[in-house]
Amino acid sequence: MGDGAVAETAREIVERLVALEGPLLPILHAVQDQFGYLPPACVPVIAKGLNLSRAEVQGVISFYPLFRTQPPGRRIVAICRAEACQAVGGAALEAHAQSALGIGFGETSADGEVTLEPVFCLGNCACAPSMTVDGVLHARVDAKRFDELMG
Amino acid sequence: MSVEVFVPAADFTARALGADAVAAAVAAAPGVEVRRTGSRGLYWLEPLVEVATDAGRIGFGPLDSAAARALFANGPPNVDHPDCLGLVDELPWLEKQSRVTMARVGVIEPLSIAQYKANGGFAGLARARALTAPAIVETVTDAGLRGRGGAAFPTGIKWRTVLESEGEPKYIVCNADEGDSGTFADRMIMESDPFSLIEGMLIAGLAVGADRGYIYCRAEYPLAVDTLAEAIRLAKGAGYLDDFHLEVRKGAGAYICGEETSLLESLEGKRGVIRYRPPLPAVKGLFGQPTVVNNVISLASVPAILARGADHYRSFGVGRSRGTLTVQLAGNVRRGGLFEVPFGKPLRWVVEHLGGGTASGLPIKTVQAGGPLGAYIPPQHFDTPLDYESFQAIGGMIGHGGLVVFDETTDMGAMARYAFEFCAEESCGKCTPCRIGAVRGVEVVDRIRRGEAAADNRVLLKDLCHTMIDGSLCGLGGMAPLPVLSVMTHFADEL
Numbered sequence: 001m002g003d004g005a006v007a008e009t010a011r012e013i014v015e016r017l018v019a020l021e022g023p024l025l026p027i028l029h030a031v032q033d034q035f036g037y038l039p040p041a042c043v044p045v046i047a048k049g050l051n052l053s054r055a056e057v058q059g060v061i062s063f064y065p066l067f068r069t070q071p072p073g074r075r076i077v078a079i080c081r082a083e084a085c086q087a088v089g090g091a092a093l094e095a096h097a098q099s100a101l102g103i104g105f106g107e108t109s110a111d112g113e114v115t116l117e118p119v120f121c122l123g124n125c126a127c128a129p130s131m132t133v134d135g136v137l138h139a140r141v142d143a144k145r146f147d148e149l150m151g
Numbered sequence: 152m153s154v155e156v157f158v159p160a161a162d163f164t165a166r167a168l169g170a171d172a173v174a175a176a177v178a179a180a181p182g183v184e185v186r187r188t189g190s191r192g193l194y195w196l197e198p199l200v201e202v203a204t205d206a207g208r209i210g211f212g213p214l215d216s217a218a219a220r221a222l223f224a225n226g227p228p229n230v231d232h233p234d235c236l237g238l239v240d241e242l243p244w245l246e247k248q249s250r251v252t253m254a255r256v257g258v259i260e261p262l263s264i265a266q267y268k269a270n271g272g273f274a275g276l277a278r279a280r281a282l283t284a285p286a287i288v289e290t291v292t293d294a295g296l297r298g299r300g301g302a303a304f305p306t307g308i309k310w311r312t313v314l315e316s317e318g319e320p321k322y323i324v325c326n327a328d329e330g331d332s333g334t335f336a337d338r339m340i341m342e343s344d345p346f347s348l349i350e351g352m353l354i355a356g357l358a359v360g361a362d363r364g365y366i367y368c369r370a371e372y373p374l375a376v377d378t379l380a381e382a383i384r385l386a387k388g389a390g391y392l393d394d395f396h397l398e399v400r401k402g403a404g405a406y407i408c409g410e411e412t413s414l415l416e417s418l419e420g421k422r423g424v425i426r427y428r429p430p431l432p433a434v435k436g437l438f439g440q441p442t443v444v445n446n447v448i449s450l451a452s453v454p455a456i457l458a459r460g461a462d463h464y465r466s467f468g469v470g471r472s473r474g475t476l477t478v479q480l481a482g483n484v485r486r487g488g489l490f491e492v493p494f495g496k497p498l499r500w501v502v503e504h505l506g507g508g509t510a511s512g513l514p515i516k517t518v519q520a521g522g523p524l525g526a527y528i529p530p531q532h533f534d535t536p537l538d539y540e541s542f543q544a545i546g547g548m549i550g551h552g553g554l555v556v557f558d559e560t561t562d563m564g565a566m567a568r569y570a571f572e573f574c575a576e577e578s579c580g581k582c583t584p585c586r587i588g589a590v591r592g593v594e595v596v597d598r599i600r601r602g603e604a605a606a607d608n609r610v611l612l613k614d615l616c617h618t619m620i621d622g623s624l625c626g627l628g629g630m631a632p633l634p635v636l637s638v639m640t641h642f643a644d645e646l
Contacts, residue, residue, distance in 0.1 A: 050420075064402075120577070127168060127194055
């Protein structure tokens with residue numbers, strides 16, 4: 001998508017949400033829902049619409065782990081790295097996932113197929129280890145289950 | 152006439168365990184009416200299907216879709232079926248609980264106002280409407296409710312401060328950024344009984360004179376966000392929100408936003424960097440206005456307190472820890488899930504009796520209580536009662552009630568390292584002890600584990616921990632050293 005189209009969509013989203021109290025996070029979520037990430041061309045539009053500097057908008061984007069500035073892979077895999085998952089083999093799952101996908105946390109495979117992200121708790125701690133694939137939660141995931149899920 | 156069958160398809164974890172497919176299989180059977188409830192929290196039995204009978208609901212589980220199809224092939228099974236677990240309310244793990252805040256969780260369909268009301272919902276709000284604002288505050292104070300997010304600050308005192316603060320508008324903010332590993336009670340309330348949270352916020356609004364509120368929910372809980380948004384829409388339609396503006400807002404993956412001032416910054420659309428205190432949020436909170444910031448469980452406990460009186464709630468618990476604690480058992484545990492019990496039950500009773508020990512069958516090495524900033528409790532302290540003061544006395548904290556069980560294969564040095572790694576990852580960066588200390592902590596732990604001047608580095612590590620505890624601005628840097636110190640004290644040969 002070209003910068004012009006990104007700017008146009010961002011402008012529509014800003015217009016729709018600007019009346020909220022504290023509209024910046026809802027706007028960033030809405031833009032990311034649209035594009036899968038926050039394209040650079042949306043930043044000046046949002047800054048202008050909210051009377052902020054571009055640096056302020058960029059600073060907010062960079063603070064929050066879930067805001068992406070690069071397009072993700074076609075599938076997004078998030079593996080929980082927190083203690084409850086570690087207690088039942090989470091570290092082994094992390095290692096298996098990285099070697100099976102050939103990428104580290106925060107990386108996207110060269111063919112653009114999959115992005116691997118760390119997450120710190122999915123609230124599924126009684127049935128760990130936990131991971132999500134495109135937002136769908138999976139419980140009690142071991143290496144074998146991981147391979148099944150990734151097909 | 153069809154028989155009601157309850158399937159936990161409104162719960163994130165039960166769904167991950169296949170509850171949707173089970174619901175579909177049950178729905179295809181003759182003579183059944185499927186009700187999609189939340190989970191009771193007995194997760195080792197999920198998906199747990201409940202069938203209505205004259206004597207009460209009987210349970211079957213865990214089921215997958217094939218087992219559910221077979222079980223319901225000739226219509227709903229009865230209590231004589233060999234796989235029947237018996238009456239669900241009489242299952243020992245439910246019978247031994249005191250469900251006050253979680254009374255409706257797993258019982259009703261979350262988005263049914265009719266079922267909510269039929270099970271005691273909105274009775275507290277009706278009672279609150281008949282009281283003056285100071286009388287509502289007094290009821291909550293008398294009940295002895297303390298902040299369930301972890302800080303355990305008396306809720307009534309916080310409300311009194313907001314009530315007495317000058318300023319228009321005032322806000323009710325619900326902290327639903329449940330980021331601690333091993334915790335999911337907030338998630339369960341939001342997914343399984345969202346009107347109880349809305350009712351609690353409305354009562355808080357009446358108590359302090361606030362007419363608007365926000366629920367700041369972590370983005371890692373998409374089902375909770377959607378359920379809340381729909382519940383707010385329904386409550387609005389039913390006239391409950393005529394005088395109160397309520398919205399759910401989504402976080403973006405920053406653990407620090409569970410710290411209340413950082414959460415307020417985030418709601419205002421800024422980086423989630425913590426604020427200096429004072430001023431307290433109760434005096435100058437969201438957009439500089441007087442603001443109540445309470446955890447989900449704190450707010451969801453309020454309707455029952457109003458409906459049944461302060462004395463009823465106070466009758467549970469011990470000492471200064473009144474009421475119930477929603478214990479979340481997680482990690483390497485045979486029966487993981489949610490157990491609402493009165494304060495004062497021994498840790499051992501919860502972990503061994505309710506939880507059944509480890510899932511691996513190996514001896515328990517430790518329990519981490521209170522999330523990633525909580526101490527690793529060694530077995531010699533397992534007889535400690537679960538109340539705020541007793542845990543403080545052993546250098547631990549109850550926090551939000553999460554208990555993560557580890558078996559004897561756990562490398563405690565690695566867990567200590569992880570505590571710093573997590574702090575480094577999640578630090579907001581405002582104060583030096585946390586921002587730099589966490590990074591240095593990882594390095595020092597690594598040196599000790601490699602055997603480099605281990606004795607000297609242990610002295611350094613302790614010093615660093617105390618610098619962070621004494622010098623950090625908020626609980627992240629101030630408490631991240633607690634798990635590390637607990638490892639150094641109780642598992643000294645591993646670090």
